[in-house]
Amino acid sequence: MNERSPVESLADIRHEFGEHGGVNMSVEASTTFTVMDPSTIPEIFEGGKGPDEGGCYLYGRHYNPTVYNLARQLAALEGSEAAYCTSSGMGAIAATFLQICESGDHIVASNTIYGGTYALLHDFLPAKAGITGTLVDINDLESVAKAITSDTRLIYAESFSNPMLRVANVPALARLAHGHGVKLVIDNTFSPLLMTPIELGADIVVHSMTKFISGASDIIAGAVCAEEKVIRGMMDVQMGPLMLFGPTMDPKVAFDLSLRLPHLSLRMAEHGRRAAIMAHELDALGLDVIYPGLTHHPDHELARHLCRHDYGFGGVLGLDVGSEEAANQLMERLQNGYRFGYMAVSLGFFDTLMSCSGSSTSSELTDADKAAAGISPGYIRLSIGYTGSLNQRLEQLRGALADVGLIKSDPTPD
Numbered sequence: 001m002n003e004r005s006p007v008e009s010l011a012d013i014r015h016e017f018g019e020h021g022g023v024n025m026s027v028e029a030s031t032t033f034t035v036m037d038p039s040t041i042p043e044i045f046e047g048g049k050g051p052d053e054g055g056c057y058l059y060g061r062h063y064n065p066t067v068y069n070l071a072r073q074l075a076a077l078e079g080s081e082a083a084y085c086t087s088s089g090m091g092a093i094a095a096t097f098l099q100i101c102e103s104g105d106h107i108v109a110s111n112t113i114y115g116g117t118y119a120l121l122h123d124f125l126p127a128k129a130g131i132t133g134t135l136v137d138i139n140d141l142e143s144v145a146k147a148i149t150s151d152t153r154l155i156y157a158e159s160f161s162n163p164m165l166r167v168a169n170v171p172a173l174a175r176l177a178h179g180h181g182v183k184l185v186i187d188n189t190f191s192p193l194l195m196t197p198i199e200l201g202a203d204i205v206v207h208s209m210t211k212f213i214s215g216a217s218d219i220i221a222g223a224v225c226a227e228e229k230v231i232r233g234m235m236d237v238q239m240g241p242l243m244l245f246g247p248t249m250d251p252k253v254a255f256d257l258s259l260r261l262p263h264l265s266l267r268m269a270e271h272g273r274r275a276a277i278m279a280h281e282l283d284a285l286g287l288d289v290i291y292p293g294l295t296h297h298p299d300h301e302l303a304r305h306l307c308r309h310d311y312g313f314g315g316v317l318g319l320d321v322g323s324e325e326a327a328n329q330l331m332e333r334l335q336n337g338y339r340f341g342y343m344a345v346s347l348g349f350f351d352t353l354m355s356c357s358g359s360s361t362s363s364e365l366t367d368a369d370k371a372a373a374g375i376s377p378g379y380i381r382l383s384i385g386y387t388g389s390l391n392q393r394l395e396q397l398r399g400a401l402a403d404v405g406l407i408k409s410d411p412t413p414d
């Protein structure tokens with residue numbers, strides 16, 4: 001993978017000046033926009049005029065200048081022609097599936113994906129839209145190929161999977177998808193900047209910007225990054241799921257997020273640095289730690305090959321402590337005894353967040369699907385934050401592990 005520095009990659013993001021020359025973009029709060037000539041309105045409806053065709057706006061659910069500016073920054077971040085910012089990650093994912101698939105169509109998806117996406121594919125879409133899904137081990141390319149039928153329209157995977165941190169072989173999946181005339185859609189929520197799936201051959205990237213891109217656990221947001229014609233199709237006034245379901249981002253949210261993109265690279269680098277140090281520490285203590293940066297992780301070489309090295313191997317790690325009871329005890333000590341982090345779902349926050357995946361963000365999965373994905377009841381997902389000093393955090397971690405008997409005693413050298 002190329003070695004673009006964080007600064008270079010952020011320099012690719014187009015800067016928007018405010019209305020009066022402000023160094024930040026302006027917030028355009030209007031939901032509706034006037035025209036000087038009545039004939040312009042039908043032209044906008046027909047797609048002949050728009051933000052890039054005469055600077056024309058119509059209605060906020062369609063385009064808003066502030067949200068559109070953020071979308072262009074997301075497109076630059078992901079190397080796509082265009083993007084659309086949504087009010088949540090699920091809004092982006094659902095709209096993408098509904099754009100590509102019609103009733104009767106089929107999706108091949110990774111068996112380790114976020115529980116909400118699993119429920120959408122496994123329960124909601126078959127019942128409500130007649131769109132079916134087959135879940136496969138996405139790293140077993142033969143199984144992926146076998147699952148493709150004449151009705152398949154897309155292959156779906158997460159770049160770094162939630163919660164098991166399997167790494168998608170995007171170039172191989174893209175070759176497979178394109179060989180069968182289907183699209184490859186990648187959820188890049190866990191690895192913005194770390195991986196750029198469109199550069200590696202994916203057709204569409206979706207994001208939950210609620211996570212690392214926001215970085216403060218205060219905003220629910222998402223994005224779809226794709227070719228211009230795909231995004232325009234999704235915004236079609238007659239058949240576009242973005243227009244008709246309306247998962248539109250609020251302009252004030254778009255403005256807030258625009259102030260966070262410039263330091264995303266610094267945050268990702270520090271999340272990744274600390275997660276790597278903690279993963280190595282837990283590994284050295286003989287614990288069952290899952291982190292793509294560890295040489296014994298099944299996708300370590302793949303991650304080394306596909307990821308930008310400035311960001312380590314991501315800010316999330318997994319720790320399997322054997323049982324849900326042991327997981328709960330450890331998280332309780334880490335939060336209430338040592339203030340190491342918080343027992344909360346989600347990820348990408350500046351503080352560490354810990355959750356027991358099987359009983360929280362993957363609880364939608366059937367027991368059989370949890371087992372197939374490798375999610376055991378004692379699996380804790382930790383999104384490593386960057387507050388406090390690293391040494392202090394390592395001491396807290398060792399202290400809590402010792403308290404619950406997972407290591408003998410604090411083995412810190414004098």
Ligand code: PLP
Binds near residue numbers: 088114187
């Ligand atoms: N994709 C992944 C990988 C996630 O982890 C999540 C949420 O946890 C989502 C999508 C959904 O995002 P949102 O909560 O912003 O709708």
